[in-house]
């Protein structure tokens with residue numbers, strides 16, 4: 395009798411960084427013969443369909459693959475950028491549980507053998523338990539940030555929070571095990587800056603993370619050689635961890651012909667003219683600048699970065715999303731010297747194929763907001779980073795880039811043209827060799843982890859085997 399393939403439901407939080415990495419996992423599982431139903435928010439799915447070929451890319455290649463959509467509970471015209479992102483999280487948390495249960499019971503066919511939900515949705519564990527379906531969490535942040543989030547209860551109990559003003563920001567935090575010698579108040583996740591630990595966002599991020607041990611397993615987009623010591627800490631509370639990253643490198647190693655490596659999973663139209671522009675620049679001469687898919691810059695911050703880049707005299711490629719500047723007043727207020735210098739040695743676009751850009755030989759440095767996907771993509775490409783963390787896990791990530799992995803520097807809580815100029819020069823001139831060497835060593839380790847016999851390669855195998863064994867326990871309703 396022919397073996398029936400297992401059926402997995404993959405359900406990300408509706409944010410690009412989450413959707414993107416979970417789509418990569420979906421592809422790896424599909425290649426292994428697992429049937430996948432991918433549940434997107436209606437809003438995000440409509441943007442993906444408008445700007446990418448995801449439907450044909452997944453459903454035509456894999457007959458067992460289907461997309462389903464569910465509302466995120468917000469009107470279509472509600473802003474979903476970083477300054478309003480909590481609205482999305484609270485809305486999903488309140489409207490989704492009954493919808494998810496109903497879909498699993500009545501709409502998603504055949505019945506699923508396993509749910510892989512975003513590790514920020516404890517309600518999915520409740521639904522899964524209710525229906526008797528195994529559930530594995532996929533937390534899309536790094537192990538370093540996950541462990542910092544998880545340990546906050548102990549940090550509070552020890553009286554290390556709240557932070558007592560600006561002069562307290564460099565105090566070391568002693569109650570995140572493994573990070574005692576380098577994690578400062580300034581490096582804690584951004585919501586820790588609230589004056590009251592009972593603050594709603596603080597409780598949301600910490601509470602959701604504390605639910606991790608309730609899942610049957612935890613998938614992380616990281617690799618053992620990058621975050622081994624912190625992963626050992628997390629294993630004390632979640633023993634069943636699947637480190638399978640960096641997922642972009644893993645997909646490339648497993649399916650070199652994958653069209654996903656050329657097509658982006660993005661919410662905006664990709665402007666490929668940036669690649670032709672890069673082709674004309676000398677090797678390692680360009681600073682690539684991007685603050686991800688949800689960060690919003692004020693006009694003042696935009697100008698500080700712009701002056702700093704221009705004053706550094708370097709070439710730059712800068713992603714400015716259509717919704718990324720608050721208080722936009724029109725082009726006419728941009729100082730003449732910036733416009734002139736940008737025409738000469740800069741290029742600005744709305745959205746780029748980031749992995750391709752980072753892999754381009756013209757790119758020397760990534761000025762980044764330290765989102766986890768961007769951090770990993772830069773690690774894979776061996777490109778040093780200048781970090782300007784915006785929010786959430788990015789404060790922790792950037793500390794690891796600078797202090798632990800030593801593949802970049804960060805400008806934290808500062809947005810100043812002189813600092814930008816100084817740090818760009820530090821990374822691309824004064825200490826260039828040192829950063830290039832460290833970045834290329836970590837890139838090698840990343841590649842090894844996803845190649846045959848590497849830790850992420852073996853962990854993906856184990857995940858696939860575990861899912862297959864779950865399919866013998868078919869859920870029926």
Ligand code: UDP
Pocket residue numbers: 409410411412414658660684685686687688689713744745746747748749764765766767768769771
């Ligand atoms: N990205 C892209 N083109 C751009 C800017 C970003 O494809 O012009 C992608 C990038 O490759 C990454 C994702 O958007 O995969 C951003 O995720 P990240 O976790 O870095 O940050 P977030 O957007 O969640 O803040």
